[in-house]
Each structure stands twice: as structure tokens, then as C-alpha cells.
Amino acid sequence: MSLTDVDGAFEAVTESVDEVRRWLWWAQGPLDEDSYHDFVRAQSEKFVNDVEWRYYVIDRFDNHLVGGGSINPAHSTDTQSASVGYWIRTSCTKRQFATQAASLLTDAAFTYLTEIAEVEISMDVANVASARIPAKLGFSLRGEFDRAIRAPGHTGRGFIWSLSRAAWRGPQESGTSSSLTQPRTLSDS
Numbered sequence: 001m002s003l004t005d006v007d008g009a010f011e012a013v014t015e016s017v018d019e020v021r022r023w024l025w026w027a028q029g030p031l032d033e034d035s036y037h038d039f040v041r042a043q044s045e046k047f048v049n050d051v052e053w054r055y056y057v058i059d060r061f062d063n064h065l066v067g068g069g070s071i072n073p074a075h076s077t078d079t080q081s082a083s084v085g086y087w088i089r090t091s092c093t094k095r096q097f098a099t100q101a102a103s104l105l106t107d108a109a110f111t112y113l114t115e116i117a118e119v120e121i122s123m124d125v126a127n128v129a130s131a132r133i134p135a136k137l138g139f140s141l142r143g144e145f146d147r148a149i150r151a152p153g154h155t156g157r158g159f160i161w162s163l164s165r166a167a168w169r170g171p172q173e174s175g176t177s178s179s180l181t182q183p184r185t186l187s188d189s
């Protein structure tokens, strides 16, 4: 995530404020242009320092910014793993963008984080749309767990889904209409 696309991203977040505020920790608090720039700058630094990796999701047919996604080191199991997250702007939901983004992020995690044995996707138990996504990608439901309440839609209980490297079918490139922006540093912005 870099400042290059920040205006489009801010527009996407503000358009989707009700949905993202309901579920995502980073959308709590003031959502003005300055604070969003600060957030993107902080995340860009984490990206270049390999702490966690956030991306914009772009519709490759018209270059429209449709959402965002992330890969983070996961700490829920003893196994070396990474977790994948996503959000899609409200005007572009129910068009499989989140499913495709999660698939691309899973491929990237297994390809570039060679030490990980599995990828996880977790969400609050009340986030029915989000829970459809790992199910469609062949992840297995590992179970339910207690989870911090960090957004108004959270119940305090979450699902964890996981996909092992052995079960991963390799990069699924064909047929996707979305892409992740290439990693860029702040100096490119």
C-alpha cells in the first residue's frame, strides 16, 4: 500500500464507511483525509520493513480501485502461518472481488513466505459474507474462538479457516478480474 493510490482508496473507504466501520478495526475513529494518509504512510513503512503487507485491489479491466487486502504473520497456532484479510468498496460487492483478492493473497503468501505451512482467514461469526469467502476457496473451518471486540459489528466470537500448503493448488491466475498493486515504497509516491 502506497500513497500513490491514496485518493482513490480514501474515496472507496468513505463510500463504504458503514460497512468497513461495522467490521474493521482500522476504520474506527476519525476518517478524514489526513488521518487516512497517516494510516497509509504507517502501513507503507510496515510493508517495506516486512512487518505486514497491505495492498489495494484493482479491477484489472478498468483500473478502478475496488478495495484492499492484507497478509500478516499469524499467531493463532504453533504452525508457521500467515493470515489474509480483505475489504471491498460497497458499490462493488457481490461480484467475487473479495474471493479473487483472497485467492491472490493466499497464492502470494504461499509463494513468497516459503516458511509458512498454512494460510488463515478469520472473521467475526456474525460476518456471514466474509465467511463465505474461505469456504469458496477450499479452506477448512478450524473452529470458533474468542476474539477481541474491535468494531461495532463484532460479537466477541470468531471463525478461523485455514488452508495447508499441502492442500493449496498453486497459483490460480486464470480468469481473475482483479489484481493486487505491486509493492511500492513511499519514495515512489
Ligand SMILES: CC(C)(COP(=O)(O)OP(=O)(O)OC[C@H]1O[C@@H](n2cnc3c(N)ncnc32)[C@H](O)[C@@H]1OP(=O)(O)O)[C@@H](O)C(=O)NCCC(=O)NCCS
Pocket: 019, 020, 023, 024, 085, 086, 087, 088, 089, 092, 093, 094, 095, 096, 097, 098, 099, 100, 122, 123, 124, 127, 128, 129, 130, 132, 133
Ligand atoms: C465481506 C466483503 C469483503 C465481501 O466482498 P464481496 O466482494 O462482496 O465478496 P464476494 O462477492 O467475493 O463473495 C461474497 C459472498 O458472500 C455472499 N454475501 C454477500 N453479502 C451477504 C450477506 N449479507 N449475507 C450472506 N451472504 C452474503 C455473496 O452472495 C457471496 O457468496 P456466493 O458467491 O456464494 O453467492 C465485503 O462485503 C466487505 O468489504 N465488507 C466490509 C469489510 C469486511 O467485512 N471485511 C472482512 C473482514 S473479516
